[in-house]
Amino acid sequence: MPLPQNINAIIGAGVFGIVCAATLYVVEHYRQDRRRHAMAKDLARLNNELAVLRRELDSLLAQQKQKATKRGKRNKRESLISTSTATEDYASAFDADSSDLEFYDVSDEEIDTSTLEVDLGKLDATLDEGTAGDLDACVRQLQNLCLEFPENPQLLWRLAKAHYRLFEKTELTDHIHKGIEACTSALKLKPELANVHKWLAILLGSRTKIQPMKEKILDGHLFKEHVDAAIRLNPLDPVLHHMLGRFAYDIAELKWYERKVAAALFADPPNATYEEALDHFYEAEKLQKADWKENMLYIAKCKIKLGEVPEGLSILERMVHASDDNGVDGQVELEVKELLKKYSR
Template sequence: MSKLKVAVEPKKLQQVYLLPFVKSLKIFSFFGNDTLRQSAWMRKFSARPDEDVATRLDRLHERRRHDEVLELVRRRSERDEEPGLLWRKARALFFLGSSEPRGSDARLSRIVEAHEALESALLSRGDEDPEVHKWMAIVLDERSGLINLRQRLNAAPMVKYHLRRACDLNPRDFEAHYMLGTWYYQLCRLNWVQKLIAKYLITCELPNSSYKQAYKYLLQAHELRPRAMLSNVFFLGDTCFQIGHYFKARYYLNMAVDLKPRDDEERRFLAKALHLIKKLDRYDLSKNNVLFYNYESQSFNDV
């Protein structure tokens, strides 16, 4: 296995990171924090194929018995290059790594091994497997983020590529559409100061993004599993708010408020939804209906 260490940033750049307006960019993550990663929807990232071994691996995963997943995969070493086993191995390694302290060698080692398993899967007929691409996006974002911020931002286009492949290969995959919508949304939420820092201090060109693209995939996720996640409904409401479609923004935000939060992360989204609803009180929504319906009929071709 290749050895990787968390890169040490130059002293001048370390001092820049300490500035208050830079901190939010330094902890930037496309798919949320560790609390969100451990939530129920992340644990259920799996299809259930007919094969007995794959089914056993998925059941062990749902019970969080990730060490047993690795042991079962290792016992079937003669089939170790099968994409279906490799992405499940990577998934187990990801969750085992996520349980280690952030910045630790143990965490990075698990994630690097997961990335290598997925690379092997792509070389072993896995390019047509949506789960391989979905988990490559997750693991690649985590691996690059553990090294440093520059690596995470530079890896962003490849993360998007794998998520789009996952969505194209499996249009019914809620998680892939949710993550791709979140990817676009998080980039749109960066302010101009953060974008300048990324470009001139971190020397990284951010990929293009738009709220229309975020809306497209967040809406598809919502249609696949209505009200499944409070965060997805909130992102839809905030996306409509940001592009000035306040009538639809209130619709989604009211829906978010009606959902019962399941953890602290969702309680924070609930508070944000309530705050945005108060902002909407300033607008005359009766004049916004025509704009909303025109927006719905527009094409959402990606840039």
């Protein structure tokens, strides 16, 4: 009895199904092998990447440890600065720089046993006596030192001083702005450092020469704030008292319209008299304990403004023959001669 046709189809289908199943098994088995092989490769790659990451992490940890050690040493050095020479800001201005007596820097605390101390000693000499080329090299060296010791305000105020000295010699106002930036950074690090306030005041005072009247008065107000702060921290610096005398003298000299602008800017506008200026100049003279022609000039000018012309002329005549251990620039000598010529009549 012949098999139904559908049986042949069923058998054919069954055989095809078996073949397909076998084929699928082989294919699946091959896929699994490939998958296992791919996973093995992935694991190997991950192991390599983890090894690299582990090495990088170890390197970063080592660098962090090294930086922490270096920071600890730096903090220790800075601690030595503040404890070993607490009276640094009270040094005399006797050795004032001949190019700018009133702005001579009082010697500051130094690091006792480091390479930085040697660098600062050389830099200080350059700042007081160097040429424009020397000062330019000094600025670059200080900038590099600031990168190495970013939390050292001693470097920053010296950088400000270097910019001021360059401004004196080149009259490039960009040095004033850079110097103010350096002092501002130092102020954030150590606000109780007299030289930071001192050099910031000096730079602000220099900026008033290139400012419009409103900004000039604002800078004058800031100048007074920082001179007061510097004197509070270092009351024995004659240069600071001279600067305060100059401020009082300039305020007393303000014209009426300048006083109007000051009154509009401040609820309590700055006010000073020639008598007050004279007191500050006398204090500077007492602390200096040596002839200081620029300070003597302003004493004479205050005397003349107060109507004491003979006494003022006597001081001016004494200046002609007086030595000046601090040095004096040509402008002072010229003003002395002009005042003598004007009031001797």
